Amino acid sequence: xxxxxxxxxxxxxxxxxxxxxxxxxxxxxxxxxxxxxxxxxxxxxxxxxxxxxxxxxxxxxxxxxxxxxxxxxxxxxxxxxxxxxxxxxxxxxxxxxxxxxxxxxxxxxxxxx
Amino acid sequence: xxxxxxxxxxxxxxxxxxxxxxxxxxxxxxxxxxxxxxxxxxxxxxxxxxxxxxxxxxxxxxxxxxxxxxxxxxxxxxxxxxxxxxxxxxxxxxxxxxxxxxxxxxxxxxxxxxxx
Numbered sequence: 001x002x003x004x005x006x007x008x009x010x011x012x013x014x015x016x017x018x019x020x021x022x023x024x025x026x027x028x029x030x031x032x033x034x035x036x037x038x039x040x041x042x043x044x045x046x047x048x049x050x051x052x053x054x055x056x057x058x059x060x061x062x063x064x065x066x067x068x069x070x071x072x073x074x075x076x077x078x079x080x081x082x083x084x085x086x087x088x089x090x091x092x093x094x095x096x097x098x099x100x101x102x103x104x105x106x107x108x109x110x111x112x113x
Numbered sequence: 114x115x116x117x118x119x120x121x122x123x124x125x126x127x128x129x130x131x132x133x134x135x136x137x138x139x140x141x142x143x144x145x146x147x148x149x150x151x152x153x154x155x156x157x158x159x160x161x162x163x164x165x166x167x168x169x170x171x172x173x174x175x176x177x178x179x180x181x182x183x184x185x186x187x188x189x190x191x192x193x194x195x196x197x198x199x200x201x202x203x204x205x206x207x208x209x210x211x212x213x214x215x216x217x218x219x220x221x222x223x224x225x226x227x228x229x
Contacts, residue, residue: 033217040223045220099210
């Protein structure tokens, strides 16, 4: 089946620094999604990408859908303490509401004030 | 928009009893709902997919008689863990899809189940 490799597994940064994380897949996806999960909570959708090559921003977050459709990255600029959490990428092959997600293993982000 | 709730947020039950977890889409009609299980420091593992009025589709290795899923309406799905055992203790998260015809999944806040 499809697998997603997400890196890095964890990051420890200083407040104000920029962060970059990425996901690669052995096969293509038609949609890439980035979620953030706080401890004891469900994942929250940050950015959804629908077209190869698409670059989308949401505040300090920027994500891109790789042109090969097998990768995506997420950048966070000027990190703040509330950025702490686990970030998951997810790929979706189908384009219907019943399409399952394939998740990466997550990137644990720690921001030191 | 796209708010999903779960109830209860935490539950402790004795071994051998059954527990029901509710998942509701509060401001949209969810064509499809998904149930996930998450172990500590791990990613989300899909258990089953359900469409309103249809039987759920379970992932390989998930016992359908143990994890009963009912999707009676476009805003409510329930997961019942039957005859729970300590190894069923986990964080269960639902998601809903179908907002304005789109297909992104929006997640509930999760339910922490502890079986003693």
